[in-house]
Amino acid sequence: MVIEDQNKEIEQLIRDVARKLLKEKEVDVILGYTKGTIPLTSLPIVIDKVEDVDKLIWNNLCYINLAKYLVPRIPTLMNEEGQKLKVGIVSKGCVGRALIHLSVEHQIDLENIKIIGIPCNGIINRKKIEDEIGEKEIFEISISGDNIVVKGEDVEQTLPFNEYMNELCKTCQVKSPPSLEGICVGECLENPIIEDDFSDLADFDSKTPEEKWEYIKSLLDTCTRCYACREVCPMCYCNLCFVDQNQPVWFGKTTAYSDIFTFHLIRAMHMAGRCVGCGACSSVCPIGIDLNLINRSLEKIAKERFNFTSGIDPETLHPMMAFDMEDEQEFMMEED
Amino acid sequence: MSKVEMQSEKSEKKKEWEPKIIAFLCNWCSYAGADLAGVSRIQYPSNIRIVRVPCSGRINPYFIIKSLLRGWDGVVVSGCHPGDCHYVSGNLVARRRFAILQDLLNLFGIEPDRVTFMWSSASEGDRFANLIKKVTKNIKRLGPNKKFESTW
Numbered sequence: 049m050v051i052e053d054q055n056k057e058i059e060q061l062i063r064d065v066a067r068k069l070l071k072e073k074e075v076d077v078i079l080g081y082t083k084g085t086i087p088l089t090s091l092p093i094v095i096d097k098v099e100d101v102d103k104l105i106w107n108n109l110c111y112i113n114l115a116k117y118l119v120p121r122i123p124t125l126m127n128e129e130g131q132k133l134k135v136g137i138v139s140k141g142c143v144g145r146a147l148i149h150l151s152v153e154h155q156i157d158l159e160n161i162k163i164i165g166i167p168c169n170g171i172i173n174r175k176k177i178e179d180e181i182g183e184k185e186i187f188e189i190s191i192s193g194d195n196i197v198v199k200g201e202d203v204e205q206t207l208p209f210n211e212y213m214n215e216l217c218k219t220c221q222v223k224s225p226p227s228l229e230g231i232c233v234g235e236c237l238e239n240p241i242i243e244d245d246f247s248d249l250a251d252f253d254s255k256t257p258e259e260k261w262e263y264i265k266s267l268l269d270t271c272t273r274c275y276a277c278r279e280v281c282p283m284c285y286c287n288l289c290f291v292d293q294n295q296p297v298w299f300g301k302t303t304a305y306s307d308i309f310t311f312h313l314i315r316a317m318h319m320a321g322r323c324v325g326c327g328a329c330s331s332v333c334p335i336g337i338d339l340n341l342i343n344r345s346l347e348k349i350a351k352e353r354f355n356f357t358s359g360i361d362p363e364t365l366h367p368m369m370a371f372d373m374e375d376e377q378e379f380m381m382e383e384d
Numbered sequence: 385m386s387k388v389e390m391q392s393e394k395s396e397k398k399k400e401w402e403p404k405i406i407a408f409l410c411n412w413c414s415y416a417g418a419d420l421a422g423v424s425r426i427q428y429p430s431n432i433r434i435v436r437v438p439c440s441g442r443i444n445p446y447f448i449i450k451s452l453l454r455g456w457d458g459v460v461v462s463g464c465h466p467g468d469c470h471y472v473s474g475n476l477v478a479r480r481r482f483a484i485l486q487d488l489l490n491l492f493g494i495e496p497d498r499v500t501f502m503w504s505s506a507s508e509g510d511r512f513a514n515l516i517k518k519v520t521k522n523i524k525r526l527g528p529n530k531k532f533e534s535t536w
Contacts, residue, residue: 111519137408144413200448226434252524257496259493260490260491260492260493260495261492261531263493264491264493265493266490291445298446298450299446300452305533306453306532309492310449310530312487312492313449313492314445314446316488317445317485320484342491345487349484353483353484354480368480368481371473371476371480373476374480375476375480376483377479379501380479380501380502380503381515381518381519382502383515384515384516384518
């Protein structure tokens with residue numbers, strides 16, 4: 049099936065399930081996507097009336113991870129009496145994974161949530177399209193068949209969807225959220241098995257430390273530290289982020305590479321074994337830095353060291369929450 | 385330019401460059417081990433500067449990164465052997481953190497030998513001295529840490 053038809057089908061699925069849930073009063077609100085106010089974006093929307101269901105959409109620009117809106121740092125969805133509302137949340141695979149992982153960390157209560165599972169068909173890499181179009185302004189973007197049609201200031205271009213998809217989506221194996229009994233409605237994945245050989249990282253891993261340093265430096269050098277990647281990440285829910293701490297000031301606020309390096313390294317440290325690979329951080333970056341390499345490596349580290357994949361099983365603790373006497377310690381120095 | 389960098393440059397100009405290594409030692413085992421190495425008059429390089437911490441679990445990855453940023457040529461982290469922790473599981477928790485930090489430092493292109501993790505108990509004065517000898521040799525081979533500049 050072509051992408052255009054898939055999108056229509058997914059949109060229909062979302063609307064049908066949302067209408068049913070609202071009518072039967074199984075949920076109080078639906079959290080979903082709606083059309084963005086500027087091209088190449090989509091917006092999150094909260095719906096509480098059946099009439100509004102048609103505002104819900106699905107297209108390949110729904111890059112926001114909606115799980116973010118349920119974590120405690122964001123004012124939670126409450127009614128007048130201060131009670132938590134029951135939320136139906138439109139979930140592509142990575143939103144479902146984020147929800148499961150957040151429940152592992154006791155940040156959300158899955159009982160208050162209905163996951164509206166949808167089979168995601170990939171997210172467009174905004175940066176790549178902007179690069180392709182160049183300086184010209186984009187007015188409208190649509191999908192026709194298997195192609196992306198970009199209309200703009202005296203420009204109309206047709207680009208193949210497969211080439212302009214996020215790198216993360218190409219390796220993604222959890223297109224629909226993992227199934228949970230009584231919580232999943234819509235299309236969910238039974239017992240997802242992730243088999244990943246991380247072959248996309250082989251190229252980078254074979255580099256020497258010096259080459260890696262240069263490569264990562266060229267990747268991150270333009271970062272202005274706006275922290276958009278932090279704001280959009282469902283796993284970043286600390287009340288006070290380490291970069292905002294000023295007693296003591298751990299790290300400088302400048303855009304010198306030393307400070308950028310520190311931010312990204314500690315961010316990666318905090319994400320290790322927790323990143324669900326939704327790619328929202330790369331999508332919102334105003335500079336267009338692709339954090340895919342770092343996020344994929346984090347997945348690889350968690351998989352190889354602790355045989356753990358985040359957001360699949362709500363029962364398994366993630367590696368940084370647990371310890372084991374028998375852990376590998378080959379990196380520890382020993383006497384000759 | 386930080387004070388440490390200036391000093392290390394000064395000593396560079398003299399004869400041979402000597403690395404400066406910061407060592408985070410846990411109070412109960414490694415610090416006592418270093419003490420034992422001292423009172424037993426075991427010779428080991430004088431390049432390390434010791435910071436005593438309550439437990440290896442107290443060591444935040446910030447400490448290690450900040451040390452590198454501030455121009456230390458090497459970082460050593462040492463705690464009790466697994467199972468011997470004074471706080472039962474502090475070093476086991478720390479070990480997972482160190483494992484990930486080590487992998488991430490590799491990913492970002494810091495030489496693997498720059499940051500060293502090890503275990504040494506209170507009775508292992510000679511092991512401590514041997515490991516510090518090894519670390520110093522490794523870091524001398526790597527040369528000074530010039531990757532970072534602190535601009536504030």
